[in-house]
Amino acid sequence: MSDHLASPGWIERRLLSLPDGAVLRLVFFGVLAMGASMLAQDVLNVVGDAGDRDRLTRTEPLRLPRPQPGDQIRPYLPRAVPVAPDRGEPVLPGYDAPPAGDAMAKAMSFHLGSDGAASAVGRIDAGTAEAFRRFLDGEGRDVRRLALHSPGGSVRDAIEMATLVRERKLETEVPADGYCASACPLVLAGGVARQAGESAWVGVHQVYAVPGGQPGGVRDLDRSVAQIQATIAECQSLLVAMDVDPRLWIHAMQTPANELYVLTPAELREFRLVTTPESAPAS
Structure with missing residues (x-):
């Protein structure tokens, strides 16, 4: 087992090369996109449920x-x-x-x-x-x-x-x-x-x-x-x-x-x- 730290991989090097705050912005926009996707799915489910309720009743x-x-x-x-x-x-x-x-x-x-x-x-x-x-x-x-x-x-x-x-x-x-x-x-x-x-x-x-x-x-x-x-x-x-x-x-x-x-x-x-x-x- 080597005593030296392993050199950073490609993904880590890319992250380390980003300007200060860029990682936080990436995380923020990722969370925002995920939230928007979940909201859109919820809206589709509500619309679908409403349509099915109308059909059934x-x-x-x-x-x-x-x-x-x-x-x-x-x-x-x-x-x-x-x-x-x-x-x-x-x-x-x-x-x-x-x-x-x-x-x-x-x-x-x-x-x-x-x-x-x-x-x-x-x-x-x-x-x-x-x-x-x-x-x-x-x-x-x-x-x-x-x-x-x-x-x-x-x-x-x-x-x-x-x-x-x-x-x-x-x-x-x-x-x-x-x-x-x-x-x-x-x-x-x-x-x-x-x-x-x-x-x-x-x-x-x-x-x-x-x-x-x-x-x-x-x-x-x-x-x-x-x-x-x-x-x-x-x-x-x-x-x-x-x-x-x-x-x-x-x-x-x-x-x-x-x-x-x-x-x-x-x-x-x-x-x-x-x-x-x-x-x-x-x-």
Whole structure:
């Protein structure tokens, strides 16, 4: 080991050659730049959070351009209806006028129309499937056709509703200018015959876990991932059982939960989410 001090390296020599105070100025401007960067990131986060809060809480219709082939990703509105410039209001059995503007923000309700038709309007929440069963066992016992107008919600309840629809041999439809998103297309799939009217907005996206329970770090994360994977498998199994092409769910898995992949009329037919009388599944 040498007794002599090692000669300063290149960086140290450069620093020693700087005029008095220059190092302090460099440190000051470095801290200033870092602070500005952090502030800019905070502003972007706030703006992003505000935009996401608006998307999640908005109950007023949002005007969006109509999806076209190759341009089908739109924001997912869990409590509102997206409208394109040339879209109107859906005609729904049991309604004399279009549903109220906040109908999508409320738990799904069931309305009996004429000639065996009924409508299901609003969010699919936990317990909606049981409410649907009570409706079919009560005033809706003679229903043969169900019109859907819903932003979706609980996948579990949507699967149960689809099973009920098939057991009761009901037809399903999304009326012209109607909205059927997220878990709602699973209910649509249950129909023994399925239709989507002109300008109907039918879309899918990723299944996601609703936060809840006690935080448990990696274990909770693993449990959530396993739960989501099991739910995806249930969705695909349902589609197969209902004679819908399970390739449909590829678009769901590729689309983030805050967005929606809106299916074109050609895709609705290709995946057999809508049917013709000749291709309707056997009842």
